[in-house]
Amino acid sequence: MNRREFLKSAAAASALLALNTGCGGALRTKRKVLALAFDGLDPGLVRRYSALGLMPNAKRLMQMGSLRNLATSNPPQSPVAWSGFITGGGPDVHGIFDFVHRNPENRIPYLSTSRVNPPTRTLDVGNLRLPLSGGGVELLRKGEPFWRSLLKNGIPVTMIKLPIDFPAPQDRGGRFLSGMGTPDIRGSQGSFTFFTDDPRSLSDDTSGGIIVPVRDQGDNCYRCRVTGPQNSLIAGSPVMETTADVWADRTAGAVRIDVNGRSFVVGVGQWSPWVRFSFPAIPGISTVFAIGRFYVKELSPKLRLYLSPLNIDPENPALPISGPDWFARSIAEAIGPYYTKGFPEDTKALSRGIFNDDDYFSQATNVFDERLRMFTHALGNWKDGLLFFYFSSTDLNQHMFYRTIDPESPLHSSVAPRFRNIMGELYAKADRAIGQAMELLDGNTDLMVFSDHGFAPFNRGFGLNSWLAAEGYAHISRPEDRNKDMFACLDWNRTSAYGLGLNSLYVNQAGREPDGIVTTDEKYPFMQRLARDLESVIDPLTGRRPVEKAYIVSDMFPGKELPPFAPDMIVGYARSYRCSWETALGAFPEEIITDNTDPWSGDHCVAPMLCPGSLITSSPMPEGLALQDMGAVITRALTGDS
Amino acid sequence: MTALLAPFRNSPPFSGLLAISLVFGVIMILIFKFTSNQKAIGAIRSRMGARALGMLLHLHSPVTVIKAATALMVDNLSYLWRIVTPMLFIAVPFILTAAALDARYGSMPVPRGIPTTVTLTWDELPAREGFTVTGAGITVIEPVVFVDTLRQTSFRVQNASPGATVTAGGVTLPIGASAEGSGSVIYRGAARMNAAERLLKPFLAPLPPESPVTGATASIPEARYSILGGRWSWLTVFLVYSSLSAIAGAAVFKVKV
Amino acid sequence: MAKLKMKLDDGFMERMKKVAGIGGYSSVDEFVIHVLEREMEKLDPVKGESAESIKKKLEGLGYIS
Numbered sequence: 001m002n003r004r005e006f007l008k009s010a011a012a013a014s015a016l017l018a019l020n021t022g023c024g025g026a027l028r029t030k031r032k033v034l035a036l037a038f039d040g041l042d043p044g045l046v047r048r049y050s051a052l053g054l055m056p057n058a059k060r061l062m063q064m065g066s067l068r069n070l071a072t073s074n075p076p077q078s079p080v081a082w083s084g085f086i087t088g089g090g091p092d093v094h095g096i097f098d099f100v101h102r103n104p105e106n107r108i109p110y111l112s113t114s115r116v117n118p119p120t121r122t123l124d125v126g127n128l129r130l131p132l133s134g135g136g137v138e139l140l141r142k143g144e145p146f147w148r149s150l151l152k153n154g155i156p157v158t159m160i161k162l163p164i165d166f167p168a169p170q171d172r173g174g175r176f177l178s179g180m181g182t183p184d185i186r187g188s189q190g191s192f193t194f195f196t197d198d199p200r201s202l203s204d205d206t207s208g209g210i211i212v213p214v215r216d217q218g219d220n221c222y223r224c225r226v227t228g229p230q231n232s233l234i235a236g237s238p239v240m241e242t243t244a245d246v247w248a249d250r251t252a253g254a255v256r257i258d259v260n261g262r263s264f265v266v267g268v269g270q271w272s273p274w275v276r277f278s279f280p281a282i283p284g285i286s287t288v289f290a291i292g293r294f295y296v297k298e299l300s301p302k303l304r305l306y307l308s309p310l311n312i313d314p315e316n317p318a319l320p321i322s323g324p325d326w327f328a329r330s331i332a333e334a335i336g337p338y339y340t341k342g343f344p345e346d347t348k349a350l351s352r353g354i355f356n357d358d359d360y361f362s363q364a365t366n367v368f369d370e371r372l373r374m375f376t377h378a379l380g381n382w383k384d385g386l387l388f389f390y391f392s393s394t395d396l397n398q399h400m401f402y403r404t405i406d407p408e409s410p411l412h413s414s415v416a417p418r419f420r421n422i423m424g425e426l427y428a429k430a431d432r433a434i435g436q437a438m439e440l441l442d443g444n445t446d447l448m449v450f451s452d453h454g455f456a457p458f459n460r461g462f463g464l465n466s467w468l469a470a471e472g473y474a475h476i477s478r479p480e481d482r483n484k485d486m487f488a489c490l491d492w493n494r495t496s497a498y499g500l501g502l503n504s505l506y507v508n509q510a511g512r513e514p515d516g517i518v519t520t521d522e523k524y525p526f527m528q529r530l531a532r533d534l535e536s537v538i539d540p541l542t543g544r545r546p547v548e549k550a551y552i553v554s555d556m557f558p559g560k561e562l563p564p565f566a567p568d569m570i571v572g573y574a575r576s577y578r579c580s581w582e583t584a585l586g587a588f589p590e591e592i593i594t595d596n597t598d599p600w601s602g603d604h605c606v607a608p609m610l611c612p613g614s615l616i617t618s619s620p621m622p623e624g625l626a627l628q629d630m631g632a633v634i635t636r637a638l639t640g641d642s
Numbered sequence: 643m644t645a646l647l648a649p650f651r652n653s654p655p656f657s658g659l660l661a662i663s664l665v666f667g668v669i670m671i672l673i674f675k676f677t678s679n680q681k682a683i684g685a686i687r688s689r690m691g692a693r694a695l696g697m698l699l700h701l702h703s704p705v706t707v708i709k710a711a712t713a714l715m716v717d718n719l720s721y722l723w724r725i726v727t728p729m730l731f732i733a734v735p736f737i738l739t740a741a742a743l744d745a746r747y748g749s750m751p752v753p754r755g756i757p758t759t760v761t762l763t764w765d766e767l768p769a770r771e772g773f774t775v776t777g778a779g780i781t782v783i784e785p786v787v788f789v790d791t792l793r794q795t796s797f798r799v800q801n802a803s804p805g806a807t808v809t810a811g812g813v814t815l816p817i818g819a820s821a822e823g824s825g826s827v828i829y830r831g832a833a834r835m836n837a838a839e840r841l842l843k844p845f846l847a848p849l850p851p852e853s854p855v856t857g858a859t860a861s862i863p864e865a866r867y868s869i870l871g872g873r874w875s876w877l878t879v880f881l882v883y884s885s886l887s888a889i890a891g892a893a894v895f896k897v898k899v
Numbered sequence: 900m901a902k903l904k905m906k907l908d909d910g911f912m913e914r915m916k917k918v919a920g921i922g923g924y925s926s927v928d929e930f931v932i933h934v935l936e937r938e939m940e941k942l943d944p945v946k947g948e949s950a951e952s953i954k955k956k957l958e959g960l961g962y963i964s
Contacts, residue, residue, distance in 0.1 A: 189959030
């Protein structure tokens with residue numbers, strides 16, 4: 001069966017299922033599908049490591065069925081790609097165009113996947129502010145998830161760590177645990193705390209976390225204030241805090257950390273178990289719980305103590321991380337507390353030098369091992385229908401360790417010998433999970449291993465905004481503010497385009513943006529010229545083109561009315577390139593193309609054809625499938641006999 | 643208590659807790675019956691009912707309502723006085739039973755694979771040199787942290803078997819479950835205690851008065867029980883089920899409460 | 900240009916003059932305006948969320964510095 005016929009039959013299966021919903025009957029199916037998702041699993045690297053014998057299970061699986069490149073979304077960012085998987089459509093359907101969107105009315109960026117809405121009505125009693133109506137967390141992804149018709153037809157669905165489903169769906173009969181997009185307890189995508197009495201560690205850089213100065217009280221005790229969420233039940237929403245007393249024993253090379261009456265001994269270079277923090281919002285009535293893990297980086301001569309971003313406690317979730325509510329708790333009861341945050345590995349701590357490679361790797365190992373325990377638990381409880389299970393470690397660790405396999409990386413030569421094979425070890429670990437899944441294969445079970453995109457090196461950062469300014473598309477009126485975020489240096493009355501997010505470019509459109517100057521009539525020819533200019537940029541250092549292709553969004557979705565927050569162009573970078581760090585939040589540094597010296601050395605925000613995902617299946621699949629077809633493919637596999 | 647829970651040794655912990663709660667509720671209601679003046683309580687309750695009805699019937703007459711409310715308050719005080727004696731009789735078994743249940747169902751056993759920190763408080767902090775910690779039926783994880791200010795030593799243990807003991811600086815303490823099966827005492831620490839304290843704190847292993855250790859604690863996780871989608875402490879489970887059982891018992895044995 | 904009158908403790912004023920001098924400010928006024936601007940950048944309620952708080956929420960993504 002070729003791709004076209006295959007997709008037709010998959011679409012027909014989905015349509016029939018949807019029709020059956022109307023009749024209210026349940027399908028009887030013995031078929032089972034185990035969908036194993038590895039974020040960022042690259043088909044080229046799968047082939048390489050399979051050939052080297054590091055992925056024997058994947059090799060066996062592709063011999064049973066097939067290994068295919070799986071077309072990714074444009075842009076190939078996980079929120080866009082996984083939203084496509086969930087809804088079977090593109091950004092025009094699900095409304096996610098980038099990790100970051102912007103409000104055209106004020107150009108302020110926001111996370112594209114979910115937002116917290118304050119209550120619309122409150123009852124103020126003294127200092128207390130009690131919510132009466134409205135408020136809560138809102139999922140910004142639109143469109144109908146493919147699993148809904150499965151559930152309506154009586155086919156059980158379990159989706160564990162599914163990205164872009166926070167707050168978790170509450171569809172009856174399904175079990176959902178939120179993945180990527182789930183914030184930490186402070187509402188950010190991850191903010192560590194680093195306690196130290198070492199003045200060399202103190203800096204104004206607050207990226208990714210906070211450094212808290214502490215001092216020895218005179219008896220080797222450090223009183224560390226741990227910051228929790230804002231207390232929305234009190235007027236002014238003050239930040240809640242609790243205390244951790246850290247007793248340092250430098251002779252033993254360990255500390256004792258006392259939190260909420262419980263003690264934890266942790267040695268230098270070791271991680272504490274999960275520590276539960278409680279933040280009373282209204283004492284005795286409402287308490288917010290969170291969990292975190294300490295890491296003692298150094299004790300002598302100075303204390304350097306890392307505390308992970310505070311995760312939502314799965315046993316007492318403050319926000320809806322699972323559907324039904326008890327699902328997150330039942331997993332915690334089986335495997336203990338676990339990372340609930342969407343991005344568990346603290347890549348920022350490594351980027352900022354709080355971690356070195358060893359520290360980061362020890363955390364990454366904890367995360368992957370914990371997820372494997374969750375996977376084993378999920379397999380043990382899976383009876384029928386669809387089980388989707390997602391691993392984030394393949395993505396985040398490739399981001400941080402791509403420099404180990406790419407000789408062109410500015411950091412390649414400084415990689416310690418023990419990390420030279422780390423990428424192979426990562427893929428081998430993923431392969432062990434595939435092997436575990438394969439043990440469940442029988443005549444009625446399909447195994448589908450897939451990823452949302454592949455990977456590419458990120459060696460050079462393209463300062464999209466700086467280039468726009470250099471080419472006259474943006475006008476800088478305050479050069480002293482070039483390095484400030486949020487377009488602080490710009491004169492909007494003389495700016496026709498601006499970059500924000502990882503692949504998004506916006507036209508400063510009259511009538512849409514304040515001080516917009518490009519009229520609706522001028523817009524399309526303007527974008528054509530801009531696209532040509534972008535595609536003809538040459539990196540003077542390498543002689544290569546940083547931009548593979550600039551896509552005009554209205555051309556991608558002809559005839560569709562797109563939301564006002566949608567970008568006007570998507571910049572598809574060439575391999576080795578990505579937007580510079582400064583571009584993402586609207587800064588305009590002097591240099592346009594610079595070496596990327598951040599350990600974050602791999603990326604996938606390139607043109608989509610340059611980083612397809614992987615699809616390894618127990619049944620042969622045709623070439624040319626895309627991630628957004630996978631919902632229909634799964635539906636077809638589940639209902640094939642019906 | 644151990645004998646009472648013997649039939650539930652191989653059942654999930656919740657079943658033993660549930661059984662004791664149900665039995666306790668019935669016993670308490672019977673104690674209430676035989677230690678209270680049932681006739682007087684019955685009369686007061688009838689009177690209180692009449693007063694409340696009177697208030698409802700004379701809502702149009704504030705004077706009558708106030709009079710009835712005042713009388714109702716007096717009746718309430720009288721009722722409270724009547725139940726003081728039975729409550730005192732109930733209090734003793736309640737406290738002892740609650741302590742015994744807390745020791746058995748308040749904590750999880752030492753979790754496997756997750757280090758649990760044990761802290762010993764000393765009369766005088768022992769010298770670091772030569773201070774050793776060994777475990778029997780439990781794995782001890784070095785190092786030992788000395789906290790001079792608090793005269794404490796702390797270390798980690800994991801993978802405890804029932805009946806495990808730790809010997810630190812020559813002092814031996816039981817840690818975690820005292821025996822196999824649910825319903826056995828789980829030691830969360832140790833203390834020097836007199837006989838009354840031993841009854842009230844059975845979750846602590848007794849230390850002899852001459853012990854150089856004044857007390858010990860182990861950061862063992864608190865136990866929670868899943869009922870109706872919620873996670874509840876043993877005390878909530880106990881109070882809810884013993885109350886339900888007491889209400890049922892009151893109906894069966896015609897007890898006026 | 901709008902004017903703002905403030906009453907300050909003498910000791911505090913002296914200290915502020917000293918700090919402004921150490922910091923290289925040409926006048927106390929310049930120092931005060933700079934400090935106020937910096938704080939407003941962080942807390943400006945007109946913008947809804949401050950730029951700093953928006954950045955904080957996004958940067959944990961790893962993709963953003």
